[in-house]
Amino acid sequence: xxxxxxxxxxxxxxxxxxxxxxxxxxxxxxxxxxxxxxxxxxxxxxxxxxxxxxxxxxxxxxxxxxxxxxxxxxxxxxxxxxxxxxxxxxxxxxxxxxxxxxxxxxxxxxxxxxxxxxxxxxxxxxxxxxxxxxxxxxxxxxxxxxxxxxxxxxxxxxxxxxxxxxxxxxxxxxxxxx
Amino acid sequence: xxxxxxxxxxxxxxxxxxxxxxxxxxxxxxxxxxxxxxxxxxxxxxxxxxxxxxxxxxxxxxxxxxxxxxxxxxxxxxxxxxxxxxxxxxxxxxxxxxxxxxxxxxxxxxxxxxxxxxxxxxxxxxxxx
Numbered sequence: 001x002x003x004x005x006x007x008x009x010x011x012x013x014x015x016x017x018x019x020x021x022x023x024x025x026x027x028x029x030x031x032x033x034x035x036x037x038x039x040x041x042x043x044x045x046x047x048x049x050x051x052x053x054x055x056x057x058x059x060x061x062x063x064x065x066x067x068x069x070x071x072x073x074x075x076x077x078x079x080x081x082x083x084x085x086x087x088x089x090x091x092x093x094x095x096x097x098x099x100x101x102x103x104x105x106x107x108x109x110x111x112x113x114x115x116x117x118x119x120x121x122x123x124x125x126x127x128x129x130x131x132x133x134x135x136x137x138x139x140x141x142x143x144x145x146x147x148x149x150x151x152x153x154x155x156x157x158x159x160x161x162x163x164x165x166x167x168x169x170x171x172x173x174x175x176x177x178x
Numbered sequence: 179x180x181x182x183x184x185x186x187x188x189x190x191x192x193x194x195x196x197x198x199x200x201x202x203x204x205x206x207x208x209x210x211x212x213x214x215x216x217x218x219x220x221x222x223x224x225x226x227x228x229x230x231x232x233x234x235x236x237x238x239x240x241x242x243x244x245x246x247x248x249x250x251x252x253x254x255x256x257x258x259x260x261x262x263x264x265x266x267x268x269x270x271x272x273x274x275x276x277x278x279x280x281x282x283x284x285x286x287x288x289x290x291x292x293x294x295x296x297x298x299x300x301x302x303x304x305x306x307x
Contacts, residue, residue, distance in 0.1 A: 165260015
């Protein structure tokens with residue numbers, strides 16, 4: 001079943017990129033390249049030849065196309081089959097009622113930008129992802145998958161950091177927010 | 179092309195779902211641990227094979243992977259990203275897949291992530307590393 005659902009294929013992206021183009025998998029770099037291409041503003045960290053890394057931008061464009069194909073074209077379940085415990089906890093702790101879609105509409109709908117919740121989840125959340133990944137030098141793909149595959153101890157430090165942050169948010173800050 | 183395949187797998191394996199990320203951080207399902215774990219295992223074995231056999235890439239270069247360098251940002255930034263990961267339920271790759279799958283909020287998330295990356299770049303000299 002795991003094979004059918006394509007799970008190990010995520011890992012195969014690592015050697016595929018190496019074999020095809022001698023490139024290391026890492027997606028958060030694309031955010032830096034877009035910044036460098038659009039608003040370098042004389043910042044040294046954003047002044048480099050981003051065109052040399054253009055494959056990375058095509059790669060993320062491909063990811064978006066893959067998302068479209070995988071969700072809209074191939075179809076999708078109305079509700080992600082998460083565990084009953086998670087449903088119970090999210091109802092009780094966060095007051096969520098609508099469990100359809102990839103993400104909770106009650107938190108991520110654009111209309112939410114009119115209240116603090118939308119700003120915390122959409123704007124602050126996205127900001128922390130962009131800020132943190134660059135500060136850490138990579139994200140789940142660059143550190144967890146690519147880095148750990150290559151036995152980089154630095155990536156292990158980063159991944160432990162990811163989990164400390166994630167657990168803090170889930171177990172400490174979420175109960176404070178709701 | 180490889181990006182399309184990667185995005186397709188991310189979507190089909192539900193890695194791009196906020197629900198799945200919450201389930202992971204609450205230790206209520208093995209789903210994501212299995213996916214990330216098997217991805218690392220496959221990556222590990224294939225990198226070892228590439229290194230041991232001195233495989234060359236398609237354009238004939240010897241395959242070289244730069245070592246990741248440690249600085250204090252590795253864990254400070256790591257924790258900051260972790261906070262954002264649990265909030266948004268998305269790392270950068272899934273953000274693009276979500277956008278493609280038609281989640282309107284993903285556009286805001288990507289813009290905010292770009293703002294975060296830009297702000298880090300601007301403040302870089304002043305931050306502890």
